[in-house]
Amino acid sequence: MQEPKLQEKRWTKEVEKEVYSEWKKNQVYKFNKNTKKKVFSIDTPPPYVNTPVHIGQVTTYVLMDCFARYKRMKGFEVLFPLGLDRNGLPIEIAAEKKFKISPGKVSREEYIEKCRKILEESSLASVESFLRCGISFNSWEIGKGIGDIYETDSPDYRSLTQDTFIELWNKGLIYEASRINNYCPGCRTTLADAEVTYEDIPTNFNDILFKIKETGEEIIIGTTRPELISTCAAVIFNPKDDRYKKLEGKTAITPIYEKEVPIMAHPYAQLDKGTGLVMMCSAGDLSDIRFFREQNFTPVIAIGQDGKMNEHAGFIKGLKVKEAREKIIEELKKKELIVNQVKINHRTPICERSKHEIEFIEMSEFYVKQVDFKDDLANLANKLNFYDEKSREILLSWINSVSIDWPISRRRYYATEVPIWYCKNCKETFLPKKGTYHQPWKDPAPVKQCTKCKSKEFIGETRVFDTWFDSSNSPLYILKWSRDDSFFKKNSPATLRPQGKEIVRTWLYYTLLKAYHLTGKLIFKDAWINYHIVDENGKKMSKSIGNVVDPKEVLDKFGAEPFRLWSAVEGDLSKNDNRCSFERIEGSGKTITKLWNVARFISMFPEKKAKKLMDLDKWILDELNDLVNFADTHYEGYDFHNPATKIKHFIWETLASHYIELVKPRAYNEGNKFTEVEQASALHTIHTCLDILLKILAPINPLVTYKIYKELRKKDIHFESFPKSTKKEKLEFKTAELEELNREIWKVKKDNSLSLKDSIKQITLDKKFKSIEKDLQAAHNIQSIKYGKLKIEL
């Protein structure tokens, strides 16, 4: 026996800092491009830099780190880069707020400059929580190398985005068209359907009087959008609706505007909704748009890009949509044209980001074809492995619902520019060469002279890309598509895409779509879709409720290891939301302490080679072997929850309470009651146990296992290989039986107010325990043992 090799009495945050700082300094997880090992690649979600990192986000990165570390121990070279998302609206909005600017009022250069100012301040502050959690990203340095931190607004990344555009353009998969689109007045830009959500918003349902031109009779039409009466192009009723059959072919006159419109039968009108009569306006909602396309009506757009009514709206011109609605209702009331008004909850499309109500406005945008490829995409979705399987449905139902192509151009500034120039004279389009970053609004055109009309003047495109057009490149970027062909060829598809379920319809879908267009294949094999960390009461964390937990607070209070263990133990994030409870995180800390103490205890004993193993030692190694198997198969399927729960139980119960208590006397061997061979078996086994335990726990708790292993073995545990299972031993007794026996003895002593070290005169045991009788006798201080039905005599 000696002094414990682990000096510190407990695991602390200070030791954590020592460990992760050392990893960062020595770049231990750097990606080796020339490796001979198989590559396991993780297409990590780039966090948005301008919002503080959320506890849920950190939890998902911790789990990704578990995957990465496990794969390293299984002999893979792991590509695990950190990306930072820096494009798009939130940055612009922050800049507008802080510097009181808006597009149009300042030059584009100045506007972009202000965005960069905002980005400088946000810098890498958000990354610190990742570092403190011991996450094994390949690099903590920003760079272009494989595995380095990348930024989505770097010229390197943006040029790749432009390259994908050029390639898709050349393949004929992109076209420009003028269509009615989702438009967010708050963000002042077109949105794709994927960026629109719905909310029930209370609004008035107004019954309005229209006149029939031919007969002079009045009809009643219900609508939530009276401000759009000026754009009404038809009145419809359901073909099965007998009430209105007589109106077929007649003409209705719209109130106030006095416009004559046809009345027709059409299945869009539902019998039981409102009065059964519907006024079809251009762009009141999506069904209107479809109707106009189908009927070949020319839409009249009454709402401008500023979200205000335009000249088509007549007397309500210049008013914002909501004001216009109030104004026209007032006017209709004055003329006694409203016969009824009811408050209803109307399912209203809103912008996912700014929460403004969506309007439908016609604009010219670039589109990526997707409607024609729905079947191919569904096939692809069926080939992708989903963890958990039920998440596949989210993607499939989204693909199924896609009805228009993907509008990718936006009228904003801080984003990747659409790389096109136009001949000023004949409007011929010119795309640049791939490989460099282009800013057509300020850079000269890639050609000197128009190939068609010989003009020498060009206009650069001013529009930019949807941020999803950028984000959906991430796997192409990290695998060096179009940059390092041999690397891409060797390592594509990527292994894993981990991401939140709420961005299945955007990030996951668009990534698959783009990679399919560009490569014809799946771009990753596995998709691990995570649910959310919610607050203690199961409510979603949100800024407005004020229940968002800052990961720094958790790390300051409890440290990384309790947090990491909690992340794994708390629940399976691929199946359910998990609740964030400080009490539970703190509780996990006790397990870390227990582990530390077990290791400290074992470190007091010298290591010995065992000539022969005792049955008790065989038993614990067997138990651990089961645990190795269990962990290995579950880790393989990205399940760390079930193994973590079992490992925790093993540490507290099987190992600490039962095995160590029983083996102690033989390990100490005071008074030489045991032979040298028997003692050696104990000393060998406790060290072997600790080794294996540390290794299976290393992916989950890298800092503490690293430290212990380093102190005892002088090696980096994370580059050891994952333990392999061995043959099962044949033992007379089962684990549950042994544990029950111990409990029974402890209970009898306790009931008789004896100390645990007090002796027992005689015990009668089942014969199956014969092979470990010496250990039982010593541990429980038994004077004599007989065999038969259990009986304890004090």
Place this chain on the structure above:
RNA sequence: GGGCCAGUGGUCUAGUGGCUAUGACAUCACCCUUACAAGGUGGAGGUCACAGGUUCAAAUCCUGUCUGGCCCACCA
């Protein structure tokens, strides 16, 4: 409107037909036991959301209801 998932002691949770329903946290009582009071032992606490059905047997299977969460939808 359609679909999916869930409902188990105060809280969270395991349990897909079979002993007295698992475990954790919290709570209460007792105990310094040669690594660990950030420990140990023991106790209290549940009509398994509700109603009906299938079965020798139901937390578990079926039907319906209620509640919560999510996804989709052309609801004026």
